[in-house]
Amino acid sequence: MVLEKRGALSGAKFVSFEGIDGCGKTTLMDRLAGWLEEAGIACIRVREPGGTSIGEKIREILLDTACSEMTRRTEVLLYSASRAQLIGEVIEPALEKGAWVLADRFVDATFAYQGFGRGFDLERLAMIQRWATGGLWPDKTILLDCDVAVAASRLGQRPGAKRDRIESEAGDFHKKVREGYLFLAREEPTRFVILDAAKPLEEVAKDFHERFWLAEG
Ligand SMILES: Nc1ncnc2c1ncn2[C@@H]1O[C@H](COP(=O)(O)OP(=O)(O)OP(=O)(O)O)[C@@H](O)[C@H]1O
Ligand SMILES: [Mg+2]
Structure with a gap:
């Protein structure tokens, strides 16, 4: 299995960033990419x-907001297809070369959005995910947790912000997604690092540095 093979060969890590839209994933990923660069460690960034x-x-x-007729099953399979391609074409080759991989969302997004948000059975989703990923799971997952209103107000402040099909879902959907992420994180406390993303950015970055970088880097 790929995970075991690369673990033995290098210290490369596969880190995913999760949380509702606007919680600060991309911002914190930039920080980690900077720390890795300073440490002379190769990394690639991918988005989902x-x-x-x-x-x-x-x-x-x-x-696409025009794709409003998309069925929920189609949505699950399209996310999974995109993920399967990303793993085969980008993530596995990078990990095999010893580069860290920073992922802006990964499998947990499917569990949170399609499982908790849309109401799909988690076991069924896990089965599809195991097949789509070939069993490749993140070593660590950073969950940026904050209130839906806080995240939404940050998105509103982003210049040129236009809501996509998922962002346009009602607030209640995003609340379910947030609760779903917290449930997943509590189920796997070793893999997840939960950060209070409602704090000012420098405090979130400090918590991340202490709880992830100093512990793992
Ligand atoms: N802790 C914070 N406090 C205040 N503002 C923040 C914080 N973290 C990020 N921001 C700002 O909030 C906005 C959203 O952050 P970011 O783009 O990193 O979120 P995201 O989770 O990647 O969003 P999306 O899911 O839409 O990609 C940005 O303008 C960013 O500068
Ligand atoms: Mg982002």
């Missing part, structure tokens, strides 16, 4: 859905 030319085409379909 997308990150490959095939995946970016899938992303366009998934986030």
Whole structure:
């Protein structure tokens, strides 16, 4: 299995960032990329859905507000297809070369959004995810947790902000997603690091540095 093989060969880590839209994932990923660069450690960054030319085409379909007729099963399978392509084309080759991989969302997004948000059975989703990923799971997952209103107000402040198909869901959907993420994190306390993302950015970054970078880096 890929995970075991690379673990033995290098200290490369696969770190995913999760949380509702606007919680600060991309901002914190930038910080980690900076620390890795200072330490002379190679890293790549990927985003979901997308990150490959095939995946970016899938992303366009998934986030297009014109695709309102998309069935929930189609949504699950498109996210999973984008992920499968990203793993095969980008993530596995990078990990095998010893580079860290920082992922802006990964499997937990499917559990949180399609499981808790849309109401799909988690066991069924896990089965699809295990198949789509070939069993490749993040070593660590950073959950940026904050209130839906806090995250929404940050998105509103982003210049040129326009809501995509998922962001346009009602507030209640995002509340369920947030609760879902917290449930997942409590289920796997070793893999997850939960950060209070409602704090000012420098405090969140400090917590991340202490609880992840100093512990893992
Ligand atoms: N702790 C924080 N306090 C205040 N503002 C923040 C904080 N973290 C991030 N921001 C700002 O909030 C906005 C959203 O942050 P960011 O783009 O990192 O979130 P995201 O989780 O990646 O969002 P999306 O899911 O839409 O990609 C940005 O303008 C960012 O500068
Ligand atoms: Mg982002």
